[in-house]
Amino acid sequence: APADNLTAAKRLNKLLTNTKSMTANFSQTTKGASSGTFSGAMNVQRPNNFRWETKSPSEQLIVANGNSMWIYDKDLEQATKQNVDSQVGNTPALLLSGDPSKIDKNFKITQPYDNKNYYVLYPKSDSASFKSLSISFSGGKPVMMVLNDTLGQTTSIKFSNIKLNPSISSSQFKFTPPKGVDVINQ
Amino acid sequence: CQSLKTANATNQPTMMQGQNADQPKKLENFNITGKIGVTTPANDTAGSQGGSAFYAWGQENDRFAIELIGALGIGKTNIEYNGQTATLVSEKTGTLTADDPETLLQKATGWKAPISQLPYWISGRPAPSDSAPQLDAQNRLISSVNGEWRASFTYKGNDKLPNKISAVQSQGNKVVMTINH
Numbered sequence: 086a087p088a089d090n091l092t093a094a095k096r097l098n099k100l101l102t103n104t105k106s107m108t109a110n111f112s113q114t115t116k117g118a119s120s121g122t123f124s125g126a127m128n129v130q131r132p133n134n135f136r137w138e139t140k141s142p143s144e145q146l147i148v149a150n151g152n153s154m155w156i157y158d159k160d161l162e163q164a165t166k167q168n169v170d171s172q173v174g175n176t177p178a179l180l181l182s183g184d185p186s187k188i189d190k191n192f193k194i195t196q197p198y199d200n201k202n203y204y205v206l207y208p209k210s211d212s213a214s215f216k217s218l219s220i221s222f223s224g225g226k227p228v229m230m231v232l233n234d235t236l237g238q239t240t241s242i243k244f245s246n247i248k249l250n251p252s253i254s255s256s257q258f259k260f261t262p263p264k265g266v267d268v269i270n271q
Numbered sequence: 272c273q274s275l276k277t278a279n280a281t282n283q284p285t286m287m288q289g290q291n292a293d294q295p296k297k298l299e300n301f302n303i304t305g306k307i308g309v310t311t312p313a314n315d316t317a318g319s320q321g322g323s324a325f326y327a328w329g330q331e332n333d334r335f336a337i338e339l340i341g342a343l344g345i346g347k348t349n350i351e352y353n354g355q356t357a358t359l360v361s362e363k364t365g366t367l368t369a370d371d372p373e374t375l376l377q378k379a380t381g382w383k384a385p386i387s388q389l390p391y392w393i394s395g396r397p398a399p400s401d402s403a404p405q406l407d408a409q410n411r412l413i414s415s416v417n418g419e420w421r422a423s424f425t426y427k428g429n430d431k432l433p434n435k436i437s438a439v440q441s442q443g444n445k446v447v448m449t450i451n452h
Contacts, residue, residue: 113344119327120304120340137343143306143325143449147342156342158323160435161308161447165322178343214362232344235362240344267310267445270318 093196094189097204100222101185106130106253109244116239134258135182148260155260164262167271177230302329305449309382312443330390383444385420395432
């Protein structure tokens, strides 16, 4: 039987609060998409620091600290800076690095099975780019997230080689565009 | 007479007059993936705008289906062209249509890109309406001009097909595309 929403929110908050920082490899696939699987490495450090480095099929580095986020495409010689609360505001990466206590302000939190650490979140705002976002834990570690977007696409992100609460150098969350790269400030 | 000025030993690019047998024919069908980046020129009110996306592109004669996936897997956009009508579907815009892909892309994103020429360029060929295509010593297209767009091509080793295309428009719009065949 499902847990009531208040209990679900408390449990999720506790699990996420215990994840002060995290490093992992990720593998991301969108069902029905022809672009296949993206894989790479991620670092997260509360509050609001994350590094999402896609290594395959092409390289892309995303670094966010505080309100700003850099997207660096080395092969395109292009770096885009945008603020975090634009459309990427409520993404899987932000869920892991944002403030856990604010999650229930933006999402309705459910726990479909009282004895399973599997939570499904429904955005309260209509402008969210997805219908639901689920997160599963194993041994207190986030192991998988699934995003159902408004076009009916399902994107799954699996984490592996997970380290919980390691110390991560702050340089991991800083980015300076290399010389000669096109810089875009959105 | 020789319609083609052959490149000399010092790897001078060759001005190409007509099509050349060694050159890859326009690939009728291809399926490629990679990344595409677009930048618009800075103006007095805003700095340069633009963005990047992973793409998957399937081409069959003049019909194509392009799937764009944004950073962090957010914002998936499908652009299709059946030879008559271009259609774009995305979360942000819903479904949009236009008579040609260029008008459609600009209508949906504000970005400019020479989409109709890209299938030829992806195939290492000048588009029919290109002017001043230049080849390297291995008969590979290294630059070409189409209207306001100037395209330059990069190859990995001795590959016959480009693995990167960079096209700049006179007003400063720029498209950079990596290609995995």
